[in-house]
Amino acid sequence: MTSPGAPAGGPLAGSGPLIDVHAHFFFADSGRAEWDALNRARFRAGARIGITMHVASILGSWGRWSPTYFASPADTTLGNDAMQAIASRHPDRVRWYVAVNPNDTGHALAEIDRRVAAGAIGVKLAAARRADDPLLDPIAERSGAGGLPILHHIWQHRRRHWPSQDASDGADLARLAARHPAVSFILAHIGGGGDYRHTFAAVRDVPNIYLDLSGSGVDRGMLDDACAAVGAHRLLWGADVTLETGLAKLWALEVIGLTSDELADVRWRNAERIFPRGAFSMEREPGTGNREPALDAARPHPEAGSFGSPFPLPGSP
């Protein structure tokens, strides 16, 4: 694997394989006028860093038609359509999670089946239901049957309710992971807010939970402590929405005492181990996965009226 579009001087994070297990993209219907610039910026920065594969998800319409962390079935489908379309256009550098809302169990399971057939290699759960809720069990079972890891949005030590999400923390995810020991769970963004040391204590003895290093947080000691808690074989590199902190963490990993083998584990080998066999193979071209969705991702929202919106917009008739 090499990074497409890497700079002439070589990638900033070195030339070895590098898998970002926590990426996101945007699309025309996601309510941000600069959606295309955001996607291009991710690819531009990814090439400079040396990211060989972005494993990404889209959470509905990112809040345009339903809340990001409580996406409606129609919105979930729309986001997955867009994600599938992006992956099909960039088979050399994009893999994807199918995002689901566990409150709509039937829809979630159908989406998993349909999207995995179309090339998805993992399942993304956000914050529509607490991780230890029994409603997540059928999704974990279906993921286990397909050998799919689950990337679960996590608030590091939830001490109270936070607005706009029904956030889970490491202890919640640990209970789900204990019920499904054959499923690999990716605990999202240890740098994404909250007390990561609580997370480390909560998941240390749960071997099927992997920590993703992404998030804007770059606390000194966080990487060292993560490594000490679960070992390099359970760390996964990722960037989420701040690629500069991702690069800083890669540079920091090089100076905290990891061996070259351990660095390779964090950069890509752990990911290769927990995702389905061949998920990152360059032979996975269109036709063998990553198929274009049947519907155009830019089509009007299924709940939309003639103005393209299911809801009256401020100032609109």
Added chain:
Amino acid sequence: MIDLHTYIGPYPFRHLPHPEPGMLVSVLAREGVDAAWVGHLPSAFYRDPAPGNDDLLAALAPYAERLLPVPCIRPDWPAWERALAEVVDHGVPAIRAYPSQWGLGADDPGMRALAAACGEAGVALVLTARFEDLRQRHWMDAAPDLSAAAVRAVARRNTRTRIVVCAAGRATIEEVHWGLTPEERELVYWDISWIWGPPEDELALLFRTMGSRRFVYGSGWPLRLAQTPRANLALLPDDVGATALADVAAW
């Protein structure tokens, strides 16, 4: 290159590995940074910061070529003017103040008096927007992030004091910058330690709209990874990638 946003000493709310000046010197060498302005982290939480200033000056003395002390002056403490004069006599380039930690609001006249006194003394005033992400604060850490209003209050009608604000994000920076006159803006600088890079590209946007000379290199070490500002600059889009930060060495 000078890192304007570093500290030594422990932090009350979590363990920091090796916050010693010797380690900072090693980190600067690794990062290719020539020198650093260094504050004393515990002083931000002392009622009377004077003992912290003594500790800072003593701790940095063996590293005088690379580590420049930035003591702490609290303008609501008796005889703060004398404390300022004493640290200025040590040749410091700047002093630090923490109005949020001291409960000094945007309308507090003490901060404006301190800013004016810094200008008189020929030293810069360094403010800190936050030490940690709001989402991870210890329950005893009740100080809010430094508000844009607090920065504007110090910066308005300021005619001679350089004000450096560390660890602010795009929203605060823009709210202050465009809330000042062109002359007032010329004296306010922002460290890049907490400004988002790609894909949001907020650092690039600020360089384009405000000019890169309004920004200084800062890391937040030992609270944050020293590699972050270097990574952020390395990932700038081509149109702003070669632009220069403020020339702090010429101050």
